Amino acid sequence: MPSEGGADPADAPARPLVDLRGVAKAYGAVRALGGVDFAIAPGECIGLAGHNGAGKSTLMQVLAGNVRPDEGTLRISGSDETGRYSVERAGRLGVRCVFQELSLCPNLTVAENARVRHPFLRGFGWRARAARLIVSQLDAIFPGHGIRPGDLVSDLALGQRQMVEIATVFAAGETPLSLVILDEPTSSLDAQVAGQLLAHVRRFVAEGGSVVLISHILGEILETCDRITVMSDGRVVADRAAKEFTRHSLVEAMGHVAHAQEDAAETSAGPTARSAAPVVASAAPPRQANDRRVEARRGEIIGLGGLAGHGQTALLVLLQNASRGRSRLCELHGRTAFVAGDRQSDGVFPLWSIGANVTVRSLRAMSRLGLIDAEAERAMEEEWKARIAIRTPDMDNGILTLSGGNQQKALFARALASDAEIVLMDDPMRGVDIGTKQEVYALIRAEAAKGRTFLWYTTEFDELRACDHVYVFRSGRIVADMARSELSEARVLQSSFEENAA
Numbered sequence: 463m464p465s466e467g468g469a470d471p472a473d474a475p476a477r478p479l480v481d482l483r484g485v486a487k488a489y490g491a492v493r494a495l496g497g498v499d500f501a502i503a504p505g506e507c508i509g510l511a512g513h514n515g516a517g518k519s520t521l522m523q524v525l526a527g528n529v530r531p532d533e534g535t536l537r538i539s540g541s542d543e544t545g546r547y548s549v550e551r552a553g554r555l556g557v558r559c560v561f562q563e564l565s566l567c568p569n570l571t572v573a574e575n576a577r578v579r580h581p582f583l584r585g586f587g588w589r590a591r592a593a594r595l596i597v598s599q600l601d602a603i604f605p606g607h608g609i610r611p612g613d614l615v616s617d618l619a620l621g622q623r624q625m626v627e628i629a630t631v632f633a634a635g636e637t638p639l640s641l642v643i644l645d646e647p648t649s650s651l652d653a654q655v656a657g658q659l660l661a662h663v664r665r666f667v668a669e670g671g672s673v674v675l676i677s678h679i680l681g682e683i684l685e686t687c688d689r690i691t692v693m694s695d696g697r698v699v700a701d702r703a704a705k706e707f708t709r710h711s712l713v714e715a716m717g718h719v720a721h722a723q724e725d726a727a728e729t730s731a732g733p734t735a736r737s738a739a740p741v742v743a744s745a746a747p748p749r750q751a752n753d754r755r756v757e758a759r760r761g762e763i764i765g766l767g768g769l770a771g772h773g774q775t776a777l778l779v780l781l782q783n784a785s786r787g788r789s790r791l792c793e794l795h796g797r798t799a800f801v802a803g804d805r806q807s808d809g810v811f812p813l814w815s816i817g818a819n820v821t822v823r824s825l826r827a828m829s830r831l832g833l834i835d836a837e838a839e840r841a842m843e844e845e846w847k848a849r850i851a852i853r854t855p856d857m858d859n860g861i862l863t864l865s866g867g868n869q870q871k872a873l874f875a876r877a878l879a880s881d882a883e884i885v886l887m888d889d890p891m892r893g894v895d896i897g898t899k900q901e902v903y904a905l906i907r908a909e910a911a912k913g914r915t916f917l918w919y920t921t922e923f924d925e926l927r928a929c930d931h932v933y934v935f936r937s938g939r940i941v942a943d944m945a946r947s948e949l950s951e952a953r954v955l956q957s958s959f960e961e962n963a964a
């Protein structure tokens with residue numbers, strides 16, 4: 463059994479770039495880190511895996527200087543930083559991070575944000591220099607990105623904001639860059655853009671840089687990283703060369719049951735013909751030039767695919783904002799609930815408790831004579847905490863005390879606990895660990911079998927395979943639609959890129 467922090471000492475690099483020993487951190491009763499050893503060699507890409515709430519982000523926040531551990535030592539490039547480490551020290555030592563919650567200022571342009579991150583861009587002509595810096599970095603990492611330096615960040619799609627954030631972090635600064643921490647960097651990127659980033663990571667590492675990559679998409683870390691460290695409940699439970707892991711053994715190391723196939727489509731060999739049930743939701747993208755429209759029948763799981771930001775979210779919003787009945791673009795017969803993918807801006811009520819975030823959509827159903835039935839509310843909170851495994855000692859804690867993936871689970875619970883007949887999902891599985899994903903897929907299938915309808919925008923092909931019928935979007939229009947039996951990744955990709963796809 464691998465020991466804690468346990469690579470064979472013979473494999474340990476002579477002088478690690480980073481050497482954390484016995485790092486512990488508690489938040490009240492929650493032990494986020496329980497004595498972690500973690501080392502990174504120069505020129506090494508480490509994958510950090512583990513269930514939601516395992517402690518990955520907290521460990522990286524320690525390394526970024528944002529969180530001061532209660533115990534443990536921290537050495538960087540041989541220098542003992544224990545007790546004096548800070549964000550500023552991290553910056554000077556060349557440690558930079560892309561965290562799950564984006565740090566860009568929405569009311570500033572792309573170039574102005576680059577200036578905020580890189581204060582050396584000052585004096586006469588700073589704006590042009592900032593623009594050149596960010597555009598050249600975007601070109602290097604994400605060729606064909608389509609982002610202009612004068613674009614306001616608030617006007618960019620989530621994926622584009624993520625690209626700007628990543629490019630800003632990799633851009634040459636005053637101090638040489640030694641370590642880049644990427645905490646779920648691909649969660650809002652589609653497969654093609656994610657591939658561009660991972661290729662860049664490999665180039666950066668080949669040139670001697672180090673990277674820590676956190677991802678719940680296991681294929682990404684298996685293919686990109688040299689070594690994989692697995693965390694569970696605040697501890698390191700496995701630490702080996704990436705090539706020694708298979709997908710199966712990695713899932714097991716994370717403490718999940720490794721099913722023969724962990725994909726969404728696992729048991730979903732459903733009907734291939736459209737069901738005869740009545741249409742409950744139907745919508746046409748405003749830019750659609752022909753009469754194609756997304757149509758969902760009662761009990762169907764409908765997938766919206768294609769590259770990120772090509773009109774899928776807009777269609778879901780159109781349905782969410784539609785009133786019941788029929789209009790030119792929309793037809794809706796039932797109550798809707800929306801599961802946001804961008805939890806920061808559309809999802810969580812940041813000042814509310816976890817419980818209140820879950821039950822808010824159901825309060826009307828739980829109120830009698832204008833008073834909310836507190837017992838029913840508490841029961842709903844506890845039921846969903848158990849059903850979807852929200853990791854918290856107390857549902858009264860603030861929602862922001864949850865790890866990113868657990869916040870996402872709370873949003874899911876809000877929609878599924880509600881009385882909505884139609885659930886609109888805007889790429890909601892981002893940041894959810896593989897064990898929970900399997901449970902949520904099963905839940906969706908069970909709910910669909912009971913007659914609930916799901917419209918599911920996803921950037922993961924595996925999730926499209928769980929759908930009964932898939933519509934592929936490009937440039938704000940539906941360019942293809944196919945039943946599950948006709949679905950293949952090649953077909954979806956082809957339709958996503960070709961203007962005149964089938």
Ligand SMILES: Nc1ncnc2c1ncn2[C@@H]1O[C@H](COP(=O)(O)OP(=O)(O)OP(=O)(O)O)[C@@H](O)[C@H]1O
Pocket residue numbers: 489492493494512513514515516517518519520521853862863864865866867868893895
């Ligand atoms: N500021 C905080 N206050 C209270 N608890 C916190 C805080 N930050 C983290 N925690 C708790 O610490 C634990 C570890 O969280 P962390 O964010 O490190 O997990 P993670 O492995 O990154 O999860 P995910 O995959 O969901 O992002 C969780 O139980 C979380 O609820």
